[in-house]
Amino acid sequence: MTDLAQPSAARPDVGDMGTGAPLWMLAELTYRCPLQCSYCSNPLDFAAYRDELTTEEWIETMRQARAMGAVQLGFSGGEPLVRRDLETLVQEARQMGFYTNLITSAQGLDETRIEALRDAGLDHIQISLQAGDPEIAAAVAGSPKAHARKLAMARAVKAAGYPMVLNVVLHRHNIDDLDAIIALCDDLGADAVELANCQIYGWAHLNREGLLPSREQLEIAEATTARWRERLAEKGRDMRLLFVVPDYYAERPKACMGGWGSIFLTVAPDGAVLPCHSARMLPMDFPNVRDQPLESIWYDSPEFNRFRGDAWMPSPCRECDERHTDFGGCRCQAYLLTGDPTATDPVCELSPDHHLIEAVRDQAAADHRQAVALTPRNVHESRVFCRE
Amino acid sequence: MNASAEDHIVYRLRPGWRLQWEEAQGRYVLLYPEGMVQLNDSAGAILSHLDGQRDVAALIDALSQQYPEVPADALGHDVREFLTDASQQGWIYHD
Ligand code: SF4
Ligand code: SF4
Numbered sequence: 223m224t225d226l227a228q229p230s231a232a233r234p235d236v237g238d239m240g241t242g243a244p245l246w247m248l249a250e251l252t253y254r255c256p257l258q259c260s261y262c263s264n265p266l267d268f269a270a271y272r273d274e275l276t277t278e279e280w281i282e283t284m285r286q287a288r289a290m291g292a293v294q295l296g297f298s299g300g301e302p303l304v305r306r307d308l309e310t311l312v313q314e315a316r317q318m319g320f321y322t323n324l325i326t327s328a329q330g331l332d333e334t335r336i337e338a339l340r341d342a343g344l345d346h347i348q349i350s351l352q353a354g355d356p357e358i359a360a361a362v363a364g365s366p367k368a369h370a371r372k373l374a375m376a377r378a379v380k381a382a383g384y385p386m387v388l389n390v391v392l393h394r395h396n397i398d399d400l401d402a403i404i405a406l407c408d409d410l411g412a413d414a415v416e417l418a419n420c421q422i423y424g425w426a427h428l429n430r431e432g433l434l435p436s437r438e439q440l441e442i443a444e445a446t447t448a449r450w451r452e453r454l455a456e457k458g459r460d461m462r463l464l465f466v467v468p469d470y471y472a473e474r475p476k477a478c479m480g481g482w483g484s485i486f487l488t489v490a491p492d493g494a495v496l497p498c499h500s501a502r503m504l505p506m507d508f509p510n511v512r513d514q515p516l517e518s519i520w521y522d523s524p525e526f527n528r529f530r531g532d533a534w535m536p537s538p539c540r541e542c543d544e545r546h547t548d549f550g551g552c553r554c555q556a557y558l559l560t561g562d563p564t565a566t567d568p569v570c571e572l573s574p575d576h577h578l579i580e581a582v583r584d585q586a587a588a589d590h591r592q593a594v595a596l597t598p599r600n601v602h603e604s605r606v607f608c609r610e
Numbered sequence: 611m612n613a614s615a616e617d618h619i620v621y622r623l624r625p626g627w628r629l630q631w632e633e634a635q636g637r638y639v640l641l642y643p644e645g646m647v648q649l650n651d652s653a654g655a656i657l658s659h660l661d662g663q664r665d666v667a668a669l670i671d672a673l674s675q676q677y678p679e680v681p682a683d684a685l686g687h688d689v690r691e692f693l694t695d696a697s698q699q700g701w702i703y704h705d
Contacts, residue, residue, distance in 0.1 A: 243634060245646065290634070291632070291634030291635065293630070293632060293639065293641065293646060294641070294644065294645070294646060296644065319630065321628060321630075321641035321642075321646075323643060323644055345626060345628065345641070345643070346626060346643040346644070348643070348644075383625070384626065385625065385626050385643070387643060
């Protein structure tokens with residue numbers, strides 16, 4: 223035993239040994255949600271999927287995922303708290319050995335429910351905030367009262383002994399307010415804050431012109447974050463700030479989900495199984511846990527195998543040294559921007575379609591519209607996109 | 611191995627983190643909010659002995675009994691080095 227581990231040496235084995243097991247399952251329990259965020263990543267036609275998996279179907283799905291080796295489980299939505307059986311599902315999942323994460327807008331949360339979730343064995347709660355300023359928050363989420371509830375619940379979560387992890391989705395209407403946002407998180411006593419620039423899928427793509435910040439806004443925000451990191455370090459305050467740059471301003475695409483069908487799967491409210499929570503927009507029919515065991519969906523379905531490995535890749539990815547690092551980028555982004563899900567992600571400077579990204583950036587630099595011009599994510603607007 | 615002040619430190623896993631044996635992976639993993647560290651055998655062995663009671667000296671004792679073939683000096687050295695690293699990474703802490 224002379225090779226005692228250095229933490230840095232404890233890395234996952236990444237071999238070319240074929241398809242490994244899924245390690246992460248995101249359970250989107252429902253598309254129902256009391257809020258109407260104009261950047262919501264749910265499908266535009268979410269209102270068409272009303273037939274949610276039952277409690278028993280969710281338990282069976284989790285059991286299958288766990289048996290395959292999945293160990294991280296996220297409960298999200300929509301708003302997962304809308305499901306009255308959330309506590310039961312958490313308890314079952316925890317008993318199976320999952321590490322259970324709740325990703326919530328805090329609408330529907332109160333002290334009693336936090337207590338019940340803790341008793342059920344919930345490991346972690348992440349609350350999203352829309353802004354530091356209540357008025358901007360109300361305009362973005364389509365609810366005037368939501369902000370106050372979020373703040374109260376963030377405090378209650380911490381009081382219940384959980385680390386307080388806040389997630390703030392940044393876009394052009396709140397990013398200039400970042401200093402106040404971080405100050406608020408500091409005041410609340412947050413342990414970690416994700417400053418995640420909204421990615422342009424789903425409703426955010428519909429609202430792209432109204433949401434994407436300009437490069438100047440982004441640079442100021444990064445500087446603000448850096449200043450705060452120093453300030454926090456000086457006063458010995460342990461609040462981690464994670465800043466996520468929007469893809470549109472990155473030089474290389476991200477390795478979305480660690481590679482298609484590689485470690486991550488999402489189960490949508492109706493039981494459709496997706497390689498990531500945005501993938502439903504792709505022109506593909508994804509398999510459903512109601513028709514097929516999860517194991518055969520993961521290993522054998524044409525949908526999950528479609529973008530595994532590198533045989534599917536077009537030029538320039540096919541000849542590129544980075545193809546095993548970023549896997550050619552995001553399939554949803556490629557499809558949204560070029561109409562072809564097999565294209566190189568246009569975010570990449572080497573992509574023949576990169577000018578599409580540059581054009582959007584130029585537009586973002588020139589645009590000055592207000593938050594009120596955004597299309598709210600609600601059932602009424604969604605019906606427009608339903609193929610019924 | 612000389613006794614040091616460090617010997618009496620009681621390390622604990624960071625609150626909310628969990629060490630778990632994963633049969634499917636054949637190793638210990640350290641689970642934390644939305645993430646996981648896959649541990650090699652030695653890291654898993656060390657962390658599995660953190661019970662909130664044992665101090666560093668007792669931890670090294672327990673590991674020496676589990677791995678009698680490893681020279682005590684080398685083992686003590688490696689365990690201390692690992693614990694220092696792991697606490698710098700924020701996996702474990704002490705009061
Ligand atoms: S992003 Fe907003 S609208 Fe969409 S599910 Fe989350 S809280 Fe609801
Ligand atoms: S060409 Fe393809 S593989 Fe190479 S960096 Fe760009 S997206 Fe990645």
